[in-house]
Amino acid sequence: MQQSAQFSTRQKILGAAEELFAERGFAGASLRQVTAAAKVNLAAVNYHFGSKDNLIEEVFRRRLDELSRRRLERLATLEAAGDASLDTVLDAFITPALELSLDRKGGSVFMRVLARAFAEHNSNLRTFLSDNYGYVLKDFAAAFARLLPQLDKEELYWRLDIAVGALTYAMADFGMIQRRSGESEREHREQMAKHLIHFTAAGLRA
Amino acid sequence: MQQSAQFSTRQKILGAAEELFAERGFAGASLRQVTAAAKVNLAAVNYHFGSKDNLIEEVFRRRLDELSRRRLERLATLEAAGDASLDTVLDAFITPALELSLDRKGGSVFMRVLARAFAEHNSNLRTFLSDNYGYVLKDFAAAFARLLPQLDKEELYWRLDIAVGALTYAMADFGMIQRRSGESEREHREQMAKHLIHFTAAGLRA
DNA sequence: CGGCGTTTCAAACAATCGTTTGAAGTCTAG
DNA sequence: CTAGACTTCAAACGATTGTTTGAAACGCCG
Numbered sequence: 001m002q003q004s005a006q007f008s009t010r011q012k013i014l015g016a017a018e019e020l021f022a023e024r025g026f027a028g029a030s031l032r033q034v035t036a037a038a039k040v041n042l043a044a045v046n047y048h049f050g051s052k053d054n055l056i057e058e059v060f061r062r063r064l065d066e067l068s069r070r071r072l073e074r075l076a077t078l079e080a081a082g083d084a085s086l087d088t089v090l091d092a093f094i095t096p097a098l099e100l101s102l103d104r105k106g107g108s109v110f111m112r113v114l115a116r117a118f119a120e121h122n123s124n125l126r127t128f129l130s131d132n133y134g135y136v137l138k139d140f141a142a143a144f145a146r147l148l149p150q151l152d153k154e155e156l157y158w159r160l161d162i163a164v165g166a167l168t169y170a171m172a173d174f175g176m177i178q179r180r181s182g183e184s185e186r187e188h189r190e191q192m193a194k195h196l197i198h199f200t201a202a203g204l205r206a
Numbered sequence: 207m208q209q210s211a212q213f214s215t216r217q218k219i220l221g222a223a224e225e226l227f228a229e230r231g232f233a234g235a236s237l238r239q240v241t242a243a244a245k246v247n248l249a250a251v252n253y254h255f256g257s258k259d260n261l262i263e264e265v266f267r268r269r270l271d272e273l274s275r276r277r278l279e280r281l282a283t284l285e286a287a288g289d290a291s292l293d294t295v296l297d298a299f300i301t302p303a304l305e306l307s308l309d310r311k312g313g314s315v316f317m318r319v320l321a322r323a324f325a326e327h328n329s330n331l332r333t334f335l336s337d338n339y340g341y342v343l344k345d346f347a348a349a350f351a352r353l354l355p356q357l358d359k360e361e362l363y364w365r366l367d368i369a370v371g372a373l374t375y376a377m378a379d380f381g382m383i384q385r386r387s388g389e390s391e392r393e394h395r396e397q398m399a400k401h402l403i404h405f406t407a408a409g410l411r412a
Numbered sequence: 413c414g415g416c417g418t419t420t421c422a423a424a425c426a427a428t429c430g431t432t433t434g435a436a437g438t439c440t441a442g
Numbered sequence: 443c444t445a446g447a448c449t450t451c452a453a454a455c456g457a458t459t460g461t462t463t464g465a466a467a468c469g470c471c472g
Contacts, residue, residue, distance in 0.1 A: 023327065028233035031430065041451055046431060112327060118380045119325045121229065121318060158401040161381035162372055166409075169371030174324045177367045195364040202412030203372075203405035237460065247421055252461060
């Protein structure tokens with residue numbers, strides 16, 4: 001955000017909104033705080049996005065379109081090569097999120113926003129996410145169903161539900177584990193991904 | 207809340223605040239909405255609690271004091287009897303939360319509020335919870351350390367961090383699994399607890 | 413019944429909320 | 443160079459926010 005000059009007003013708003021939504025929640029972050037952080041005029045939000053609700057959806061769209069594409073791409077590559085296993089399919093789900101977290105300053109900002117959305121239990125947000133990105137989870141669920149044929153449908157759905165919870169929570173860095181001094185953000189999150197895959201694969205397989 | 211006559215103003219406010227915080231978040235639920243739902247005067251919040259922040263803390267205190275007591279009581283009973291295992295220790299952590307979810311109309315309301323607190327990443331709330339209830343997690347961590355001596359400290363903390371995430375997320379009912387028709391809330395949540403223990407134990411043991 | 417601490421109440425406080433307005437500024441095409 | 447579309451701006455809109463006030467109502471004890 002300090003290099004605001006090279007970003008369009010739209011991009012500056014999206015970046016500042018993402019950070020403030022992660023930190024204070026959707027209701028907790030005001031448009032005045034967002035536009036002040038983005039160093040743009042207050043009215044720019046309604047000019048470029050129409051409303052705060054539309055801004056929120058756009059914050060998701062900007063990241064989730066590519067994240068979903070990469071996840072499904074990896075999954076397809078895996079299955080085409082016959083390499084699908086619990087570990088590799090989990091990796092196909094997690095690694096794109098990991099890369100997203102690392103390709104910009106501030107680390108896991110967007111994953112925290114995404115986890116906030118799960119907490120918004122009754123909101124239009126759940127509907128928006130489910131309508132636009134639900135097919136990703138559906139495809140992965142189908143892959144897991146093939147890898148775990150001994151589980152009946154109900155048992156599988158319970159485990160996937162719990163697994164998604166563990167992934168969401170961990171990728172949002174909600175836990176207590178702090179990055180150790182001398183450890184880079186990248187190393188920290190790669191460690192997390194490794195443990196996450198190991199833990200979740202065991203839970204699914206159990 | 208419909209039987210407001212038999213509850214004190216304090217209790218009516220706490221109950222309404224809990225439900226609205228679960229539904230709309232701490233910033234999203236206003237004191238006017240809370241007092242309207244509780245059918246008390248707006249000024250009653252500041253009279254009885256001093257401020258909105260104090261009200262939020264009190265919503266946690268009311269449930270967490272007894273929840274923490276019950277969890278540690280079960281853990282102590284287990285260890286005194288020499289019955290401590292991954293499954294029983296996880297059960298000692300989960301069952302009190304399950305009972306709390308079931309002892310009042312509306313089910314998992316408070317667990318959803320608790321999960322919201324985890325999403326409030328930078329807030330005073332994390333400090334408040336850690337300062338006042340961190341010892342519970344510490345005691346359980348020690349129990350798991352005894353049950354998993356093959357894991358070094360770092361490995362154990364990673365797995366516990368992920369396990370807490372899975373438990374928090376699932377108990378808050380953030381997942382996609384809906385209660386099936388013909389299945390009572392109690393049956394649904396007992397199913398969830400069963401799967402949760404099985405999944406998490408496998409992840410810890412892996 | 414009278415008096416006193418506790419609780420409730422309607423009303424108002426300044427501050428902040430999302431959104432709208434119309435003019436000023438910027439940019440590009442003709 | 444100018445016309446016209448696009449973008450930014452300061453200012454203000456009514457609504458809503460958390461909090462405070464002082465008086466009214468209540469409940470209990472002497």
